[in-house]
Structure formats: structure tokens, C-alpha cells
Amino acid sequence: MQVSKRIAAARPLATTAMHERVDILKLQGESVIDFSIAISHFPAPESVRAAVAEALQEPLLPYTAVGGAPALRAKLAAKLRDENRMAAEACHVIVTNGAKQALYQSLYVMTDPGDTVIVFRPHWPAYVATSGLLGLNIVLVDQPDVIDAAFMDRLPRAKVLIVNNPHNPTGKVFTRTELDCITDWLRGRGCHAIVDESYEKLIFEGVHHSLAACADWEALGIVTIFSASQSYAMMGWRAGFAAAPAVWVKAMEALQGPITAAVPALSQVAAEAAFAVGDVPELLADYRVRRDLVVDMFAPVPWITMHAPDSGPYLWGDISGLTRDTVAFAETLIEEYRVAIMPGEALGCPGFIRIGYIADDETTLRKGVNAIIALGNRMAEG
Structure with a gap:
């Protein structure tokens, strides 16, 4: 059955596709660390949850x-x-x-x-x-x-x-x-x-x-x-x-x-x-600590260049000295190490990887970063 010409050439967003792949693996009982998108370990602000709870008490x-x-x-x-x-x-x-x-x-x-x-x-x-x-x-x-x-x-x-x-x-x-x-x-x-x-x-x-x-x-x-x-x-x-x-x-x-x-x-x-919340200092302070932790973990690794970003929930790493095929890098990482990242090709830049570093606890964060380093080291030695 044919679809319209308007949609025939369209493909799912790489970001959502990778996240959905993680969800499927988890439903199958797999343990997967998801750095492919930014999913905060913080709850929504208390004022938001309270406002919605109050609205639910309304009859209409x-x-x-x-x-x-x-x-x-x-x-x-x-x-x-x-x-x-x-x-x-x-x-x-x-x-x-x-x-x-x-x-x-x-x-x-x-x-x-x-x-x-x-x-x-x-x-x-x-x-x-x-x-x-x-x-x-x-x-x-x-x-x-x-x-x-x-x-x-x-x-x-x-x-x-x-x-x-x-x-x-x-x-x-x-x-x-x-x-x-x-x-x-x-x-x-x-x-x-x-x-x-x-x-x-x-x-x-x-x-x-x-x-x-x-x-x-x-x-x-x-x-x-x-x-x-x-x-x-x-x-x-x-x-x-x-x-x-x-x-x-x-x-x-x-x-x-x-x-x-x-x-x-x-x-x-x-x-x-x-x-109405305005600034979010507690969330920002937590993210800053996580950002610095991951940047410090990658600092001695010779095949990646990663600077501490001025903003945002992502880290952007240059691994072009190791490989420009970061789709293959990401595939190996999720298949063999069960860690999901976003390859730079999805964002227009082969040779880079994007890491959403704000999910899960610190132990899981460290485990995921160590898996990335292990794969890169293996490729560098091979």
C-alpha cells in the first residue's frame, strides 16, 4: 500500500528512534543506559504538581x-x-x-x-x-x-x-x-x-x-x-x-x-x-556537578575532545580522530555495551557524539561513561 508523496521520503527523527529502541530493550528485560536524549532525574517542580493535583479536583x-x-x-x-x-x-x-x-x-x-x-x-x-x-x-x-x-x-x-x-x-x-x-x-x-x-x-x-x-x-x-x-x-x-x-x-x-x-x-x-517558577538554581547546580564529572572523566582520554558547555543538558564530544562513522560507534555501543548515545550524523556532524548526562544516578552515569571510554579504547588499540 502506498503512502503519499508528502511523507514517502520522511524518516523518524534519529533522536526519538534511538530512545524508542531503548524502551523496547528495557521492555525485553535488558538493562540499558540512555544518553541518547536528555531525561532529567529531577521531578517536575512541586508547584507544577500541586497545581495539576488541584485542577484534578475540579468537576470539569x-x-x-x-x-x-x-x-x-x-x-x-x-x-x-x-x-x-x-x-x-x-x-x-x-x-x-x-x-x-x-x-x-x-x-x-x-x-x-x-x-x-x-x-x-x-x-x-x-x-x-x-x-x-x-x-x-x-x-x-x-x-x-x-x-x-x-x-x-x-x-x-x-x-x-x-x-x-x-x-x-x-x-x-x-x-x-x-x-x-x-x-x-x-x-x-x-x-x-x-x-x-x-x-x-x-x-x-x-x-x-x-x-x-x-x-x-x-x-x-x-x-x-x-x-x-x-x-x-x-x-x-x-x-x-x-x-x-x-x-x-x-x-x-x-x-x-x-x-x-x-x-x-x-x-x-x-x-x-x-x-511562573523563574530560575531553577537547585537543578542547575546539580547539572553543573554532573557536567564537570563527565568532562573530567573524559579529560585524560586521548581520542576525544570534550569541553564543558556553557549551557544545556548535553555534552558534545569530538571523536573524529578515532572515527568519523559515529553511527557505527553508536550501534556498537548499544549492541555490545547497552549504552545509547546520539551519533553526530543525526545532528549534521559526523565524527561527534552527543551525550545526555542528566538521567539516572551518579553511579549509572559513571558506568555509562566508562562504557563509552572502553569502546573507544578498544577501537584505538585495534
């Missing part, structure tokens, strides 16, 4: 407006003004089932098939997969250590530029100067931007600035995506939202209406409580 959980309950959108707009320095109102906010839905709907209303989208590499796989589903011309550009005007001027003309700040997987936190270079380029080229700021609370070094913290963000056409999944250890709650020009929010509502309608009422309750 009604449908809300497609774009989210008006009170929630107003509170999210206030968060944008207070924390992100964005001139936003409720009409600029749409509540979504996590960041992926916000990304898809944003690209859908901002582009037409054949339009060009620029994606910096390495990249979150969903940027490329979603652009492909929408028939866009994807231009991958290696992200430099520092963004400056000269780099931006070398970029081709495009309809949309996708920026990830803080960055998955490298942990880069863009400076205000770098963001100003991007904003100037957008003004000069007439290009729009989607900025994924899902890791805004997971910053160890530096300060997070929003690209849309400029007076003309709406005229420039900047969409900013937020998610509670990582910043608040709420992976399965599917609580996210986008801040976009009002005309695009209306268009996104028109798209979301016949697909999912509103986000579930309980997820909206959770989102309201989560984004």
Missing part, C-alpha cells in the same frame, strides 16, 4: 481557546516582558504541545514550499526534518565559535533563519553582540527568524538574551519558541509556547485548530505553574 476540564486559555496567554506575555525584555502581549502568544509543534506551525505559516531556510550546524534534528516535511530548501551552515557581521554577510538569501540559543548540542550561549549582528542582518536582508530558546534556564556560564528583545521584533518577523521540557524537567508534560507577530499567531491558530485544537487543559495548568 473544559476545552479552551485554540491558542490557549486567555489568562495563561496573558501571564506568558508578562513573563516575556519581565524575563526576556520582549514587548509582547497576549495576542503574540500561542500555547503548543511542546517546542516541536511550535516549530512546525511557525514554519508552516512563515514559508511556502521551495522557500529557503538556513539552519546552523550542528543542529537539533527536528529543524531539518520539519523543514523537509514542508518542502523547504534547507541550507546547512557550520555555526562558528563567534557570530560576527562578516559571517552573517556570507550567508545566502533566505526566507527564514533558525537560531538555537542556548544551543543544542554545543551549549553555546549567544552574546548580546552576536544577537545584534543577527538582528542587523535580518533588517538588511528582509529575512525572518525562528529562535528556539527552550534551554533558557539551563545556563552555567554567560547570560541569556532573547533575539526578540528589540523594539522592531514584530516587524522583523521573529518567532521565539519556549518549552518547559528541559528548563523545568517536564519532558512528558508537552508544555510549550511560541511568541510571534500577532498575524502569524492567528495563522498558527487556524492551523492548530483542525489538528490538535487547544493543548490539554492539564498541560496548560502545568505550563502556567512552570513558567
Whole structure:
């Protein structure tokens, strides 16, 4: 039986596919350490759990407006003004089932098939997969250590530029100067931007600035995506939202209406409580200790280069001196050592591996890292 041409060339995201593979192995009774995605060992904030528990005592959980309950959108707009320095109102906010839905709907209303989208590499796989589903011309550009005007001027003309700040997987936190270079380029080229700021609370070094913290963000056409999944250890709650020009929010509502309608009422309750939390110092302190532990474990290993990232739940290791075929490396690791990682090919960069280091306890973390080292040492000796 044939499927449509629209979907025939699509493949499952490598990130979710590897995680599902881990789940299957665990159902079969296997013991597997999963570094393939970031799943926090922290519970969701107590205030979130309490708010949802209270909501469950209500006799009714009604449908809300497609774009989210008006009170929630107003509170999210206030968060944008207070924390992100964005001139936003409720009409600029749409509540979504996590960041992926916000990304898809944003690209859908901002582009037409054949339009060009620029994606910096390495990249979150969903940027490329979603652009492909929408028939866009994807231009991958290696992200430099520092963004400056000269780099931006070398970029081709495009309809949309996708920026990830803080960055998955490298942990880069863009400076205000770098963001100003991007904003100037957008003004000069007439290009729009989607900025994924899902890791805004997971910053160890530096300060997070929003690209849309400029007076003309709406005229420039900047969409900013937020998610509670990582910043608040709420992976399965599917609580996210986008801040976009009002005309695009209306268009996104028109798209979301016949697909999912509103986000579930309980997820909206959770989102309201989560984004009211603000900073998460205890979670961040724990992640910092884990980050430093893993970086220190890899420091004496000659075949890998891994720096302590400035942000985020991932470590990005360069093993190109050992092998550029990190798909094969990851396959051997899960088959023989029962440890799952994400090969760099999935993020556009062969020769690298991504490690989600925030799951399980410290003993399990050490065991998983030692397995990676053991495989690499075996390959280096062979």
C-alpha cells in the first residue's frame, strides 16, 4: 500500500528512534543506559504538581481557546516582558504541545514550499526534518565559535533563519553582540527568524538574551519558541509556547485548530505553574556537578575532545580522530555495551557524539561513561 508523496521520503527523527529502541530493550528485560536524549532525574517542580493535583479536583476540564486559555496567554506575555525584555502581549502568544509543534506551525505559516531556510550546524534534528516535511530548501551552515557581521554577510538569501540559543548540542550561549549582528542582518536582508530558546534556564556560564528583545521584533518577523521540557524537567508534560507577530499567531491558530485544537487543559495548568517558577538554581547546580564529572572523566582520554558547555543538558564530544562513522560507534555501543548515545550524523556532524548526562544516578552515569571510554579504547588499540 502506498503512502503519499508528502511523507514517502520522511524518516523518524534519529533522536526519538534511538530512545524508542531503548524502551523496547528495557521492555525485553535488558538493562540499558540512555544518553541518547536528555531525561532529567529531577521531578517536575512541586508547584507544577500541586497545581495539576488541584485542577484534578475540579468537576470539569473544559476545552479552551485554540491558542490557549486567555489568562495563561496573558501571564506568558508578562513573563516575556519581565524575563526576556520582549514587548509582547497576549495576542503574540500561542500555547503548543511542546517546542516541536511550535516549530512546525511557525514554519508552516512563515514559508511556502521551495522557500529557503538556513539552519546552523550542528543542529537539533527536528529543524531539518520539519523543514523537509514542508518542502523547504534547507541550507546547512557550520555555526562558528563567534557570530560576527562578516559571517552573517556570507550567508545566502533566505526566507527564514533558525537560531538555537542556548544551543543544542554545543551549549553555546549567544552574546548580546552576536544577537545584534543577527538582528542587523535580518533588517538588511528582509529575512525572518525562528529562535528556539527552550534551554533558557539551563545556563552555567554567560547570560541569556532573547533575539526578540528589540523594539522592531514584530516587524522583523521573529518567532521565539519556549518549552518547559528541559528548563523545568517536564519532558512528558508537552508544555510549550511560541511568541510571534500577532498575524502569524492567528495563522498558527487556524492551523492548530483542525489538528490538535487547544493543548490539554492539564498541560496548560502545568505550563502556567512552570513558567511562573523563574530560575531553577537547585537543578542547575546539580547539572553543573554532573557536567564537570563527565568532562573530567573524559579529560585524560586521548581520542576525544570534550569541553564543558556553557549551557544545556548535553555534552558534545569530538571523536573524529578515532572515527568519523559515529553511527557505527553508536550501534556498537548499544549492541555490545547497552549504552545509547546520539551519533553526530543525526545532528549534521559526523565524527561527534552527543551525550545526555542528566538521567539516572551518579553511579549509572559513571558506568555509562566508562562504557563509552572502553569502546573507544578498544577501537584505538585495534
